[in-house]
Amino acid sequence: MRSWKIRIGLLILAFFALMAVVGPLLLTGDPSATGGEALAGPSAEHWLGTTQTGQDILLQVVHGSRVSLGVGVLSAVIATAVSIAVGLVGGYFGGVVDEALSVLTNIFLVLPALPLVIVLAGYLPQRGVASVAVVIAATGWAWGARILRAQTLSIRRRDFVEAARAGGEKPLRIIFYEILPVELPVIATSFLATVVAAILAEAGLSFLGLADLSTVSWGSMLYFAQNGQALLVGAWWWFIPPGLCIALVGAGLGLMNFGIDEIANPRLRTVRAPRRSRRESTAVLETAGEVGP
């Protein structure tokens, strides 16, 4: 935990998690309730101002965090489960199974995700939180699967796995009880990255009006801000907060990923001390034992 990146990332995430879990309990009220002063700037009464129909924006941001983060986490959970299954099974068994699963993974990696999500959402008979999450997960699992497959390939010949195999353990048991726990750090980073992608995808879908517009989310706030001409009337307080929240959550998750990466690969670390020439600092790093052979 000495990494400041992990600490700040955690702090940001804790703030938003608290907002999503506790916020709606403290700030009660209907975020969709209209009435009140329309398009009012931030004031003591409405800290973040109001929308065109007099909805309180702070209330919307707080309540919307539940939907935005909820869909993000839910679809990342689904996507990660799929990527674990595909990556570990393919990597462990090798051969034709692996060949087929990798081709599938690579196909989903190359196909443009958001247009696919848009098309899938277009066919959805009902656009609820769960169905939107599933659609986003359908396009978000491939990157994790590829990373986990590579990890599994390098782990499957290690002694403890061989030992388990020699001990007559069943393959699925080896995969999920022996290999999976070793890969938890990798799974964690790919999960965090998937959450960012899923939150962005949900925001994009809502912004296009293709998610559930009856529930307030950061994306649907932006949709209504855009359609309500918030820009043309100069209502910056309407579209700044939801977008900023999305970016901050993403930055928090990204910082944590950064921190974890740097622990795994010390060369990526940013060095604090200013240096005069690169050669000199390489020498310093070498004595510190941070540069590999």
Add this chain to the structure above:
Amino acid sequence: MRFLARRLGFYLLTAWAAVTLNFLIPRLMPGDPVDLLVARLKGNVDPAAIDAMKRAFGISDAGVWQQYLDYLGNLFHGELGRSITFFPTEVSTIIAGSLPWTVGLVGVATLLSYLVGTFLGVIVAWRRGSWLDGVLPATTFMHAVPYFWVALALVFVFGVTLRWFPVSRAYGLDVMPAFDGPFVSSVLYHAALPAITIVIASMADRILGMRNVMVTTLGEDYVVMAEAKGLTSRRVMWAYAARNAILPNITSFALSLGFVVGGSVLTEIVFSYPGIGSMLLKGVENEDFPLMQGIFLVISLAVLAANLLADLAYVVLDPRTRQEA
């Protein structure tokens, strides 16, 4: 060359998968899309449109295999069916009209973002340990900023408040489409803000990717050797380190194209840009399944083609891939 053959095979397979996915999605989703449409319009549909739709989907009493073969045959002849929204215009005509706008905008913006991002990534890696490291947390933030939010912010600041740039459409109402000075300059003027949006929103990944590879490359023996020989910093930085660090970045660039394309769809909506993204949304909003499927297919194939080009570039630039076989 085996590398190329393998890649070519993969892209053919992926193209087939995209085509098949397009065939399967409407059939796997609950409900027949045509019935769905008719139900939503409460029977208020032109019978010719229903007919066109069924033809577009290849939905008939024939078996699924026959439908699939018909569908492939139609595609092979460039037959994407007819749009419902713009009935009886062919989907391929609509795509031909909107694709150039998107390709121009996304192409130029992506190239710019790649050049600038790679350059900055090299510099940040080279000056590792200086104040430039402060750029990195900022890129993390930028990486997570939604494209359309950047677009909204730019429209607000430079379009509405400062009035420097137009905020919608691809060219002014006062010019006629023709290949002349006023029209071209109007097009460029209108493309400025959307292009800047895409550059800003997609550059962070480039900086970060290039920086990380470059930092690793800087530790390689041949870079240390080049320095030991007393070559100038600039020569070591560009001719030795960056030149090699760029290679893996080409592949990651190709993979990130899918994101750029997705982002540009959203950007087009904000600017009411008449590209393929706006058309895709129009298709989805109007339940115009032939239109949205045709557009998804074209976008997928375009991204695949770009990836193939990146692979080709890789082979040209990295002799090791040529010696593999």
